[in-house]
Each structure stands twice: as C-alpha cells, then as structure tokens.
Amino acid sequence: MKKYYIKTFGCQMNVYDSHRIAGILDNMGMQEAAAAGQADLIIFNTCHIREKATEKLFSDLGRIHQIKQERAAAGKNTFIGVVGCVVQAEDEQIAKRAPFVDFALGPLTYHRLPKILENLFCCQGQTIIDTEFPAESKFDFLPENHSNSGCSFLAIQEGCNNFCTYCVVPYTRGIETSRPIKNVLAEARRLVNEGTLEINLLGQNVNSYHGEDEHGKERNLAYLLHRLNEIDGLQRIRYTTSYPADVTDDLIACHREIKKLMPYLHLPVQSGSDAVLKAMNRRHTAAQYLDIIARLKEANPDLGFSSDFIVGFPGETDKDFEKTLNLVDQVGFIQAFSFKYSRRPGTPAADMSGQIEEKIKKERLSILQDKLFSYQLKFNLASVGKTVPVLFETKGRHPKQLCGRTPYMQNLYAEADKNLLNKIIRVKIKNATTNALSGEIAE
Ligand code: 5AD
Ligand code: SF4
Numbered sequence: 001m002k003k004y005y006i007k008t009f010g011c012q013m014n015v016y017d018s019h020r021i022a023g024i025l026d027n028m029g030m031q032e033a034a035a036a037g038q039a040d041l042i043i044f045n046t047c048h049i050r051e052k053a054t055e056k057l058f059s060d061l062g063r064i065h066q067i068k069q070e071r072a073a074a075g076k077n078t079f080i081g082v083v084g085c086v087v088q089a090e091d092e093q094i095a096k097r098a099p100f101v102d103f104a105l106g107p108l109t110y111h112r113l114p115k116i117l118e119n120l121f122c123c124q125g126q127t128i129i130d131t132e133f134p135a136e137s138k139f140d141f142l143p144e145n146h147s148n149s150g151c152s153f154l155a156i157q158e159g160c161n162n163f164c165t166y167c168v169v170p171y172t173r174g175i176e177t178s179r180p181i182k183n184v185l186a187e188a189r190r191l192v193n194e195g196t197l198e199i200n201l202l203g204q205n206v207n208s209y210h211g212e213d214e215h216g217k218e219r220n221l222a223y224l225l226h227r228l229n230e231i232d233g234l235q236r237i238r239y240t241t242s243y244p245a246d247v248t249d250d251l252i253a254c255h256r257e258i259k260k261l262m263p264y265l266h267l268p269v270q271s272g273s274d275a276v277l278k279a280m281n282r283r284h285t286a287a288q289y290l291d292i293i294a295r296l297k298e299a300n301p302d303l304g305f306s307s308d309f310i311v312g313f314p315g316e317t318d319k320d321f322e323k324t325l326n327l328v329d330q331v332g333f334i335q336a337f338s339f340k341y342s343r344r345p346g347t348p349a350a351d352m353s354g355q356i357e358e359k360i361k362k363e364r365l366s367i368l369q370d371k372l373f374s375y376q377l378k379f380n381l382a383s384v385g386k387t388v389p390v391l392f393e394t395k396g397r398h399p400k401q402l403c404g405r406t407p408y409m410q411n412l413y414a415e416a417d418k419n420l421l422n423k424i425i426r427v428k429i430k431n432a433t434t435n436a437l438s439g440e441i442a443e
Contacts, residue, residue: 002030002121005039009057010047012240013173013202014084016153017107018045020142021083024113027143037067041079041117046086048168050342054086061098068100079103079120083110085172089346091129099127106131107173108158111141133174145187150422151236151393151405152196156184156211156224157203162243164270165281165348166310166341169204176204178211181219181227188228197424198236198262198391199228207242207251222250229258235424236391236407240266241308245283247292256299263300264334264408267292268308272327273320276313279352286327293331304334304379304408311368312341312361315354321364328371334379334408336372340365373434380410380432387442388412390427392420412437 004025008018021043022032033039042064047053061082068078079102082094088106095101103116109130116128139155159174160167188199201224203209209221221239228237237260244267254261267289271277274285284292296303309324328336340361343350383406390412392404402416404425413436414427420441427439 002040003033003038004030004041004043005033005036006043006045007036007060008045009053010045010049010085012153012200013155013158013204014045014047016155016202017084017110018043019147019153020145021045021110021113023143023145024110028114028117036064037071040077041081042067043081043083046082046084048085048089048172048344050339051344052342054090057082057086058097061101065098065100079117081105081113083107085168087129088131088172089168091131095127095129101127103128104130106133108133108138111138137177137179139179139183144190147191147194147196148422149393150196150391150424151198151200152191153200153202154184154187154191155179155202156221157206157209160204161208162205162283163281163348165279165352166313166344168344168347171346173204176208176210178203178209181211181213181224184211184224185227185231188231188234192231192233195422197234197422198238199234201228201237201239203239204241205243205246206239207248208246220248220250222248222254225251225254225258225261229260234260236260236262238262238264238409242267243283244269244289244292247296252292252295252299255296255303262407262409263302264304264306265296266306266308269327270308270310271313271316271320272324273316274323276316276320279315280310280313280349286323290327290330305331306335306409307331307333307337309336309338309368309372310341311338311364312356314341314349314352314356316341316356316364321368324368325371328368328375332375332379333372335376338365338368338372377432377434379408380434380437383408383410383429383437384432385429387426387428389424390414390439391424392416392422395421406437410437411435412439414439414441416441 006018046057071078081103083105087104157178159176160169161176163170207221210218213219269289272286388406390404392402394403396403426442428442429439431438
C-alpha cells in the first residue's frame with residue numbers, strides 16, 4: 001500500500017483543499033504516512049500571498065529533494081507534487097528551481113490528481129504542470145468529503161473579483177465561483193452525520209456567495225445560513241473571510257436571528273486611512289467599515305471582531321498609519337492578523353511609487369501589533385471567571401490535556417479525558433494570556 005504525506009502552507013482554504021486531496025488519495029487505496037521520510041508521495045500545498053510563504057516553500061522543497069535521494073539510494077521511489085497558489089503564479093520557477101518535482105497543479109485542478117498519479121506510478125516521465133482555470137468545477141469531480149472531527153471546514157465559494165491592488169488571489173484562485181446550495185447542504189449534512197458539530201464556511205470572499213438553489217435561483221450567504229441553521233445536530237456555524245463592502249443587511253440580521261452563528265466575525269479592514277484604502281482598491285472607507293461594525297453590534301451586542309491589517313503599503317504616511325491605530329482603538333478587535341506589505345509580482349501595487357522602506361514597515365508593524373495584542377489580552381482577561389461552551393478539537397501537549405475553542409475562537413486548554421474530544425463541554429475559565437485561555441471542566 002502506497003503512503004502519502006501532505007504539507008500545507010497558508011490559509012484555511014488550503015487546509016480544506018489538503019483534506020479533500022487526502023480524500024482523493026484515500027479513495028485510491030493509499031494511506032497517510034506519519035512523516036515525509038516514510039511516504040511514497042509527498043505533496044506540498046502552497047501559499048503565494050506573501051513573499052515569505054513562497055520562499056519557505058523552496059527551502060522546504062530542498063529538504064524533500066534530499067529525502068527523495070536517500071530513499072532512491074535505498075531502492076524506493078518517491079513522487080513529489082506541488083499544488084496550490086504558488087503553482088498558479090510561478091509554474092516556470094518551480095520547473096527551474098525544483099526540477100525534481102513530478103507534478104504541479106494549480107488550486108483549481110487538483111481533482112485531476114487520480115489520472116496524473118496513475119500515469120506517474122506506472123510510467124514516470126516529465127514533470128506535469130497543470131495551471132488551467134478549467135471550465136468544470138473541481139468540486140463536482142471530488143470524492144465525497146468526510147470528516148471525523150467535531151469541527152469541519154466547508155468551502156462554499158472560491159476566487160475573488162475584488163482585485164485589491166496588493167493581492168495575488170484573483171490571479172491564483174481565479175474569479176469568484178459559488179457552489180450550488182444543494183451541494184453545500186449535502187456536504188454539511190454528511191459532515192454532521194459523521195459527528196461534526198461546527199462548520200466553518202470558507203471562501204476568499206465568502207459573503208459574496210451567490211450559489212444557485214434547487215430551483216435555479218441565485219441565493220446569497222444569508223439565505224444559505226438560514227438553510228444550514230435547519231440542520232439538526234449542527235450546533236455552531238462560522239464563515240470566513242468576508243469583504244466589508246459585501247456585508248448585506250440580511251447578513252447582518254443573521255447575527256440577530258441565527259443562534260448557531262458564533263459571536264465572532266473576521267472582517268479584514270487592512271488600513272484605517274481612506275487614501276490607503278483607495279490605493280488598495282478597497283470598495284469601502286474607514287467610516288463605512290465602522291458603520292458596518294456598528295450595525296453588526298446592534299444586531300448582536302455580544303459580537304467580537306477580528307481583522308487583517310497591512311502596514312507599509314506604498315505611499316502610506318505616518319498620518320495614514322495613525323489612522324489605522326485610531327481605527328483599532330475604535331473597534332477594539334479581539335483578535336487580528338497583521339502583516340508588512342509584501343510586493344507581489346504582477347499585482348498593481350508592486351509597481352506603485354512610494355514603496356516603503358523595510359525598517360519603517362517593521363517599526364509600524366511592531367507598534368500596531370503591540371496595540372492589537374493589548375486588546376486581545378484585555379478581552380481574554382475579561383473572560384476569566386466565565387463558564388463557556390468549548391469544542392475540544394485536539395490533544396494538548398500534556399497527557400490528559402485537551403485544546404478547544406470558545407465561541408470567540410479563543411484557544412482554551414483544560415485537563416480533560418480524551419473521550420471529551422469532538423464534544424462541546426462547559427468550561428470555567430481560570431487563566432488568560434494573549435494567545436490562550438486555561439480552564440476547568442464545569443460539567
Ligand atoms: N502583502 C501583505 N499582506 C497581504 N495580504 C494579502 N496580500 C498581501 C501582501 N501583498 C494579507 C491581507 C489579507 C490577508 C489574507 O493577507 O491582509 O487579508
Ligand atoms: Fe485578495 Fe482583496 Fe480578494 Fe481578499 S478581497 S482575496 S485581499 S483581492
């Protein structure tokens with residue numbers, strides 16, 4: 001029996017894709033290997049969003065090449081595949097810098113994997129590269145998605161039409177496509193029947209979802225959330241990542257009406273300066289963003305927000321940066337992801353004048369992160385003493401310790417028997433740091 005090993009870089013969509021790729025390989029009679037060195041097939045699912053992520057891939061590939069050579073010396077074949085966004089953007093670089101790679105598939109073609117592998121296993125040849133944006137949807141050709149976890153991702157939308165000037169996603173994942181309602185519901189029901197309690201709907205621009213319903217009518221995310229809400233046994237729903245300008249009134253209302261919808265929303269703002277937002281080609285101002293947050297809060301006063309920020313975008317002045325800090329003070333995000341602007345070849349911002357020095361980017365990031373972390377810590381500390389429902393997802397570092405998530409996506413550690421894994425259990429929060437909580441089982 002052949003063994004496979006998948007290494008995933010980047011976003012939650014890649015985690016989902018890797019899970020689906022594993023499903024393809026399981027269906028082909030393969031088995032997951034515990035480590036790369038024991039695998040006949042090694043797949044890297046890659047991220048191109050920032051330069052660092054891409055460089056990491058090439059250094060990791062070097063190590064994998066060594067494994068391939070060592071196994072070859074022992075008479076064993078190792079096939080290496082690279083999939084995901086780097087392939088779409090840098091297929092020639094992969095062929096040049098890593099010629100030992102056997103196949104490379106863009107994010108929209110991995111359903112073609114079975115054919116490619118059959119060919120490869122019988123008659124290795126030249127590197128196969130497939131970066132087409134195919135007419136067919138990969139989701140229609142994948143084996144059913146299975147999960148033995150209490151918490152599952154479910155991709156409902158892929159690609160992006162927003163073309164923010166810094167971002168590679170519209171070029172790597174293509175334009176927006178939405179899966180039909182029927183297929184999403186079928187996948188959700190299957191996951192719930194297999195024990196999933198929480199579903200996190202995924203899409204690069206998830207709230208611009210526009211899938212067809214059973215009668216051929218286009219429906220939005222709010223409609224889909226109401227349909228998912230009807231699934232017995234499903235206890236928690238999340239969706240990510242949303243685009244502020246596409247937050248509709250009926251989506252806001254969902255946060256009042258749907259109790260299964262968790263009180264946590266990731267809503268990237270990127271910057272608090274209108275000049276920078278305009279240069280980024282974002283379709284919202286800082287004031288409009290704050291208004292959306294206010295309306296969401298009105299719908300559910302318990303909502304907590306998280307966001308993405310980019311510092312050092314071309315042309316960003318000290319004043320612009322201060323506006324970002326101001327916006328953070330106004331919202332008080334409970335979690336956030338912040339990055340130095342990374343110049344991505346082929347995107348409009350890469351050629352803009354006013355590129356910011358690395359030193360300044362570093363300083364701004366450090367100031368911003370200090371502020372963001374202080375709000376995160378404040379929120380976590382305010383949780384101490386509360387008893388909250390926690391979905392235990394993984395074993396902790398210590399024996400008898402489990403790690404789970406609160407409704408606000410906080411990591412929580414508690415001493416708990418492993419039979420509580422994949423269950424929602426009430427936990428009294430005892431301690432908090434910036435990144436995690438600890439507590440005691442309360443039931
Ligand atoms: N440089 C830095 N950060 C970026 N992001 C996207 N593209 C870039 C880039 N070129 C960030 C944005 C986005 C998150 C997923 O990654 O903040 O929301
Ligand atoms: Fe990239 Fe902007 Fe689309 Fe997000 S909305 S994926 S940042 S282009």
